[in-house]
Amino acid sequence: FGPACAAHRSAAQAPAPTAHVVCIDRVVAALARAVAARADRLGRERAERRYRDLFQNLPIGLFQRASDGAFLDANAAMAEILGLPSREALIERRVQDFYLDPADRDRFEADLARDGVVMDRKLRLRRADGRPTWVLVSARAVRDEAGRLLYVEGATRSIDARVEAEAARDKSEARYRTLAEATREALLIHDGERMFDANRAAETLFGLSREALLATRPLDLVHPEDRETVAARIRAGFWGEHEARYVRSDGTTFWASLRVDPVEWEGRPARMTLMQDVTPYREAAEAARAAERRLSNLMEAVPVGLVLLDSAGGVLAANGAGRELLAALGADPGRRVAALAGRPLVDLLTPGGEETELRTPGGDRRVMVSSHPIESSSQGVLWALVLRDVTEEWLLREQAAQQDRLASVGQLAAGIAHDFNNLLLAITGYAELARLDPGVSPKVQKRLEDLVKAAFRAAELVRQMLDFSRGTGGERAPLNLVPVVKETAKMLDRTFPDEIRVEARVEAAEAVVVGSALEIEQVLMNLAVNARDAMPEGGTLTLGLRTRRAGDGPGWAEIEVADTGTGIPEEIRAKVFDPFFTTKPPGKGTGLGLHQVACIVDRHGGLVELESEPGRGTTVRMLLPLRPPRDKGERPKGPDLVPRGRGERVLVVDDDPAVREITAALVESLGYETELAADGAEALERVGAGGVDLVLSDVSMPRMNGPALVAALGERGLRVPVVFLSGYDAPEDLDPGIPYLRKPPTRLALARTLARAIRGEPPLSNPGSEGEGAV
Incomplete structure (x- = not known):
């Protein structure tokens, strides 16, 4: 501290020299303590300022709060995380204000009380503006020597971006x-x-x-x-x-x-x-190559085209199949081959023997072409071309692929049909019940009748969709072509471009054939689409129907599809019904549409006639044999009587509540009492309790389906008749003795089936009257 001295007022007051030393030591010690205390205070203040600067400027939210949740201190980052403008605004709040879920806070406080520390707890909080925010919170409890909680301090990080x-x-x-x-x-x-x-x-x-x-x-x-x-x-x-x-x-x-x-x-x-x-394909390909190698020396005896070319493409040798396929691919076997089916020959000459698939210019055949270089000492490199007509293989592959696609569509269609038929059951059921109300006016009765007919038409369309997805032609039955042609014309008029006028010329009051409505509609659609494509600038599409008499026989129904399009040249007119023949560019047509028309008409025992002239349009006529008339002794069918129950109790089983309710209402309208069950297991309990005269059950249900219910009833010795009512077609393994109705049934079909089942009579193949909906 430097030199020190003692001063006195007079010499008399001066103590002994030793006392001066003691006094000076004490003064120096006091000064040292004062200076040290001041230095310590200044150091603490500087440390506190540094801590405060660090505390306030860290990008992580820092806080101290009391045991009751009130914030004691916080930095600006903490206020920003919670959506407040400043730390002062946060000090006025409590931590409870920011929890979205009180249970989160309870768990946090319990863990903190138990462990004294919580690390990186993921919480969802509510900001001051109400928006939720995700944070990571770490905190520790600060206690005094007695273990009492003084405060909680911790850090908070926003993790919204990470959570997103x-x-x-x-x-x-x-x-x-x-x-x-x-x-x-x-x-x-x-x-x-x-x-x-x-x-x-x-x-x-x-x-x-x-x-x-x-x-x-x-x-x-x-x-x-x-x-x-x-x-x-x-x-x-x-x-x-x-x-x-x-x-x-x-x-x-x-x-x-x-x-x-x-x-x-x-x-x-x-x-x-x-x-x-691809093992099966590899094995098949290897077997084919081995067969080709074994037969390569037989030349004319093999159904494979073999052609030997010089380096300029000149034909040195060819067997009969080779010459025929070269001509089909547009090359002249007697001249230099420059291209095959529009492909330059040089692109097809590869030393590896890879096969290239070519389409003949008419598009009706597929030919696989492969090339093999042969070293010749006198002529240089020669090329051996192998040409294979794979049209039939292609057709089989296309058919197999079509069947695979139809199988996938069928699975989807079956599910859609089940749900759609349930909806149709509700529509037809409530409409049928409304028709029974004596207070309904004749006008409303007519509308309800039209509604029921439309719903059953929709059910028939569902069935046709399923038939198509399975690749079947649908059921053959007496079919009046008049509504088929008229409805198809209306649909085409709605869907075709405005530039194409669609006309229906029906000259017969009735034209009944034995056939499939689905297939006839497919024929009309295929021909109509071809006609549309032939009229890119617009024109007229005419769908006609008339009957032709043939001596004493029933005669023919003549369906005509005519357009005013570009027409078909004479040289290809004979090929238009061949499979894969098309004049459309690649990707625009498969060449199967008219082939399907010919096949369907042939299956119906009919004939196809085609007239066409370039620039004047095309007319396709299909002649289908009319159904023979009824015998003279056959009486017209009388009115259908709806048999009624006598209060028997019918247990209605379906997993769809809406279907259960409307089915029960229909059954009750026929004079029966009803009980309801949601699945086979519940139905089994109700039958076991007694009082059930008949079970009307869905087939596909959770827990226990319809067939399982029948089996369980038999195992328990519960003899009660069962009728199945399902949106699906009947399974092939279903007991033929169990009546099976498809949703939606007509009221008559339901009444007949229930009555016969209760009487123990075998089921009818068609319990509804002719023309009445799906059964």
């Missing part, structure tokens, strides 16, 4: 998983060394669980003889399609067709492989 990103990621992963499991092809995602993912199709293909696949090196699945080839493709970064052999868990080998694409998996580059077992 996680939600987006979860949604993306869910979409990926849905797509991965929906595909029929096996899907593997890997990087060549590690397997990242596999779908159910891959489990089935390899006979391994997903866990086992993920624990397997991708190359370990490859056949040992192909493993190095596949590994080389992986090392080279190959993308695209190829084939290789793989091994299943049971040791069997199969050929797989693979499509490999680059993807990113959790931030890392990976390979997505879609694979399909």
